[in-house]
Amino acid sequence: MSQADSILERYAGQLHAFPAAVAASFAEACRTLAERLPPEALDHWARLGMQLAELNLRSFEAADEFFRASARLAPAASTEALEAVAHEALAIAADSVPLATAFLRAAPQALEGFGFEHFEQWTSLGRRLYKGNWKSAALAGQFFETSASMAGQVRLGQLSRLVLFLDELARHSYELASACLAQVPTVFQRLGEEDRLPYLTYALELAQSSWADARLYLDRGPSLLEKVHQPVRERFLLLAAQVAKGYGRSAFQYLEAAAEGLAELEPDQHHRVIELAEQLAPYSPEAAMEFLANVGTVLQRIRFEELEAWHETGLRILQTSYEGGEAYFRLQSAKSEEMLERLSARVDLARVGEVLRLYCKALTGRNVAIQNAAALAEKGIGWVDETKASTEGTTIFLPERMERYATKEENFAAYKVFATHQAAHLEFGSFEFRFDREPRVFERTLPAPASANGTGAITDMERYFDLFGDRQLASDLYTVAEDTRIDAAIKREYGGIRRTLARLQRDELARRPDVRMMPLRQAFVENLIRFSLDGSEAIRWPAARSEPMAQALAILSKLQDPEATVEDAAEAAARLYRIAVTIPNVFEEAEIEWQAVEPAESLSAAMEGGKLGPEGAEARLGDVGLGEGELEYTSPPDPDFRGDFKPELVQLLMKLREDAQTGQAGSGQPMQLTPEQLQELLEKSVEIDLDALMEGDLEQTTGLFLSNLQKEAGTPMQDKKDAPGRPTSDQSTGEGESEQPLEPVVSVYYYDEWDFRAQDYKPRWCAVKEMVIQEGTEEFYEATLREHAGLVAQTRKQFELMKPEMFRKIKRLRDGEDIDLDAAIEWMVEHRVGANPNDKVYWRRNKVERDVAVAFLIDMSASTDEEIQKRDKRYDDDFDDDPRRYLSWWVSKRRHELSHPPKRIIDVEKESTVLLMTALETIGDQYGIYGFSGYGRDNVEFYVIKDFDEQFDDRIKRRLDKIAPIRSTRMGPAIRHATYKLLQTNAKVRILFLLSDGRPQDHGYGRDRTEKEYAIHDTKQALLEAKREGITPFALTVDRAGHDYLKTMCQDMGYEVVADIESLPSRLPALYRRLTE
């Protein structure tokens, strides 16, 4: 009998008490172990197993697992190990059998992975999670299994950190802890060995402050961390952990934002950036995280070397004010914006657009607008490149920003060259090409004007291009010819930018593609471009073919003559075209010599003298066709600073505009472009990239293009609608301004907002949308006048008294218009008696002017909807409780209510406004009436009821009707906008009158809806700004609690609280009188 059999026999009786499976696994383990263990040890093992099985009611399950584990352990494990497992299992099973089972299931793998020396530690980690309940047992069990499955790839140190994390989470939710644990293997797999500890450190911190985000962190953490350069990941996480300590719930969002921010940088910059963030952390970890989150945005504006200076300034602010510093790094402070702007070499079009607009206006003498090039692409009228400068005849489009050089000055200078080039197209008539005008420096070889008509071309430019077989080639040659002329003119006329232009040309030359890699005809055009960039030395051309190139250069250089016109450029392009078509578009053999070419001394007879008849010329210009081995011609790239030049399209647009205008002025029929014509133009013109424009099929694209073009040109699309009952505007003005736009025109203005905590402005924080209020009926206006007839007459009289006399006689002057007889006699008498006479005997009339402008700002917030007097109990008293009469009582009550609706605050505000308006009309002050409301900072609505320059008429009366309660009260931006409006007037005395029903309040106007200080401080600041501009602000409120905040808001400015709101209509004019007298 083998050793195993004897053991089996010995314990068979005991095993009988358990399910058969236990005995089976015991038997199997016993046989396996018997091969390795000495009999005493085997017996000892069996005894331990039995001890486990009999420990308590269900411990046989653990024992079963123990036997299986033993079997698996057998080959490697020592006796001590087996014993240790058994002892641990016994200890655990005493607490929880399922945990012991789980432990035993994991034990073999763990032993193998961690080694016997760490086994005990591993066990204790798991046991730490057990808290005496079944949930913790499940978690601990899961831990044993999960960690064992990772054994070998994970260190115990990491596991112990993990346990701390899980322990923390388990305090809140076992489910969450368990779910997180389930993710750990995946996470660990994705993380590098050295990232795991810091990763868990942060996790622990997060679990303590914002445990609910733990799952999210485990989900997204690894991929976020990948964005951070490996060597600094640990520091990054430790930094983030600091934030987590202080900023509980939003900690993970900070981490996420910061990682995303870092992702925008080069990995080798991370180290320094983290260092900088660490400097901020002691003051405010939040600022440090904001810094990381925004550093990418910042670095788009400034160079990396400049980051420290920007950081430094922010750090100093942070040291004095946490709020200020945090706002700075959140990029929500004017100082940070200012600093960025100062450091940044980049020049934004938004900042210099106005200067450039006036500059271009000065140059061209036309009212050109400046816009972002993207705006042109958006129009869908043929331009597609959003970054290239261009013009469509009325507007100059420039790239959104310029950052090609290291300093602001250089970048601006480059901008100027871009703008000058486009302006020069307008100034020197690039788009005024006329087919029938003769060139000046060339002799015409183009067909005579009369010969080529009837082609159905819409514009002269189109007619010109129609002459050529290869339109693309012709267009390129025309472009290079015209640009040569324009750049020469710029250099001649504007000596001051010669240097920058030359620099841009040089840079452009350096960027040109290698001419030797091009097929010949293309290389020909490329060389012309180089020549036009003043780069004669950069021209490379096969030596054997030098003659045509030299001829071409000679033609081009003639365009630098001050006399040259756009027709010369067209003529030159035609001549170049004739040369170009003689050059095959093939690759030259590799070993051929390419050399520089000088322009020919004189134009050869063939070019100059050989004047071609119309037919001949056309034949020479005709279709090129591909010769043998020839490649399709493609254009070399356009030089950057010259942008997109589309003469054909511009001429078309100008023609459409002209027609639209003459059409509207009533003379002549507007020319309607038929879709067929357009289709033809679209297919023909190389200036329109159909593929890029394509939306849907060709027909759709054409249709869209047509309507875009017409919209752009202002061509009337439908019959003009006559506005009923309104006199039609004077036709002779030719302005063609439409009467009333159907939709309210909204113009958006941006204003800063004052953050009193940061003691700084948040730049461009609020968007004020100005729109004219809709029109209602005049009924309200008339009714108010009727209702307050007495008051109206009274106010009017009072105001008439205020009207100053135009001239006031001032007496007793040393010098004046004439002698004052009385004073003169007095003087004479005194003189005769020898007294010292008063020689002030002249009088003069002095002009007294009343020059007042006032802006009324009416609060249209929802709170003005409140009724002033609740319908009192009169009706209830009326009712005599006789149910038979109830119905009639109710009907009469209802009728009364309908005819006399309860008055709301807004109604009183409106009535007061009406009264004041009649008064103001009497006195003749300039005034504007505006309402404001809105929701949130992007949506401050500013309603124009009467603008300063509008006359008081029925329209205004109808608009008054539409004043109604809408939404919130963000006063600051409304005041700022009213200030702006007031500053547009030229009055000597400017008054801003604020009429409200309560304190300023809006979404995001303060930390939360209940915080008052922020809004009040911003409003105060806005009022102060107005005051600084020489405006007298005055606030009037009907809120009885108004004293509280008005005291802060207005301080030394005027304010009044009208306690009895119904007195407002009489009070308002009186106040106004007092204010301006």
Add this chain to the structure above:
Amino acid sequence: MTETAPKGATIYAVEEYTLAEEPYYLPIGDEVELFESAYEQHIPVLLKGPTGCGKTRFVEYMAYRLGRPITKISPGSGRHEEHRVPLITVACHEDLTASDLVGRYLLDVDGTRWIDGPLTRAVKSGAICYLDEVVEARKDTTVLIHPLTDYRRLLPVEKLGQVIEAADGFLLVISYNPGYQSALKDLKHSTRQRFIAIEFTYPPREQEAEIIAHESGVDRATARDLARLGEKVRNLKEHGLGEGVSTRLLIYAGKLIAKGIAPRRACQVAITWALTDDREVQRSIEEVVTSIFE
């Protein structure tokens, strides 16, 4: 202009001050012939045009051409020597009243004494009376000149109970700047329609360059650049510039350049800063300047 030796102030009696040299004036159109004919025919002349385009210079030049020396006085300066004053320029301002033009009583030790105003003097002595910026004057003054500007050629002097018939050489010339047009400052039609109007604008580029070169002493190329600058800046007229840059300012810039000031700097002080306080517009003009001058 030739350089003159530095000298102290010299005081002239109103009539004694005459211009020895012919004022430089470059005729642009037929204005000289027009004026000469009008003078002969006693037709009052209205000169229209923006500031600094040469209106005053033109009158001086015509006074000289018509063989008369020139005198300038300002109203109420209290000179009373009886002399013949061939050209009297009155710069009108908003407090200029009828008595400032006609004359007034002054107090004397023994009572009052009458003193003729500049207009009365001109009427008596047969001079050209040039009322500069006439719209600035008070409305009553314009009514005063009505009888002087039609066939009657009379100046009623109310306070003296006199009517003065103008001497033969008298001619009333007024100037007026349509650029300031506002409802308040416009000429009444009853006044307007008593004058022939000669319109002045800034001279075309070539002529302006010639004037700048002559007046400031810069070389032709610089003068041409200045003229070009003038043309460009004038394109910005409605942007707080009221009117474009005047020829006078361009000449000032030229003079500074002739004295060795760097052109960009000279344009900055003489043109950019002189024209406007608006930073944005200043910047734009600056950009035009830096585009034209190196």
